Amino acid sequence: MTGETSLGTVRQLWRYPASSLAGEPLDAISIGTTTVDGDRLFGLVDASDGEIARPDRSPKWHKVPLIRTRLTQDRRLEVAVPGGDWLPAPDPESDRAVSAFLGFAASILPFGKENAASDYTGPLTAARYAKAPIHLLTTASLARLKALHPEGVPDPRRFRPNILIDMKAVDGSFPETEWIGRKLAIGDLLLTVSEPCRRCGFTIIAQDGFDNDPGILRNVVRHNAHNLGVYCTVDRPARVAIGAPMRFV
Structure with a gap:
């Protein structure tokens, strides 16, 4: 891998043990070949x-x-x-x-x-969509959304990332959306940015600390073609901790 200047560092790490329920913030997560360990079970x-x-x-x-x-x-x-x-x-x-x-x-x-636990004998259900790869979001994109929608609260919980990267705002840009096809190293983890994350009505819904806000999704649709954050595929699995640096490879 070639050395490059750090783009930013890991601010938050999340997994979502139950789909649609609140996520679990962690100091470190283990990322396998397709997803975060313990995600959407x-x-x-x-x-x-x-x-x-x-x-x-x-x-x-x-x-x-x-x-x-x-x-x-x-x-x-x-x-x-x-x-x-x-x-x-x-x-x-x-x-x-x-x-x-x-x-x-x-x-x-x-x-x-x-x-299920080994002693579980109850009913099962099936996921309504295929488990997504790693979802990465930057504070720069959240800052861009806040600039477009000053009265809104672009809390990362609206968007359910696995990895939130703390990086400087880029004027007029949702920067990670422009990284499709590029490779990222986050500590020992190696990812390829595969596609933008198309947002849905979940982003509007009130949660603890912020209200229902249609303007969140309206501005994402209008200014970034419905997208915020990116999905990444995993080239080299690793355990990642808060504070880990991220750079292009």
Whole structure:
């Protein structure tokens, strides 16, 4: 690899143990050949018909991102509704808490047997889309969105990156969108920027600390062809920690 000036450093690292629920911030993540270890292992479904949560499509799911998630050291899921305690999931008690919070019967289920605990014998569900590769976002793009939409709150939680890179703002640019095809080194991790991340209605939804805001998506659509952040494929897996430098290769 050739040496180049650092573009920035890792500010935040996230995994999302349950699709559409709040992510789990971590000091370090292990990234394999296709995704982050522990990412999107479970889904939330409507218990009446098996419909999987779609906060981007239906208001009935808009409170889902307020439900916190974490994985224990033995890779078991725990969830907590606002004001509630951490509860194991899948489990009848956590399903009751989630259902009471949402206002209808809902259940957390593993995406396939391979994601369930060895002693789990309950039902399974299937992911509604293929698991994405690594999602990378820069603070420079968030700063550009803030400049376009000053009254908005472009919190990274709206966009659910795995890796948030702290880098200087680039005037008039969402910089990572221009990196398609380039290779990045983040510590020992080697990535190829494969495609822009097309945004959906999830970005509009209120979460803890910010309100519902259609202007977020409106400005992304208008000024960056519907995209914010990028997907990356993994050329060399590694463990990455906050503070790791990022550079072009």
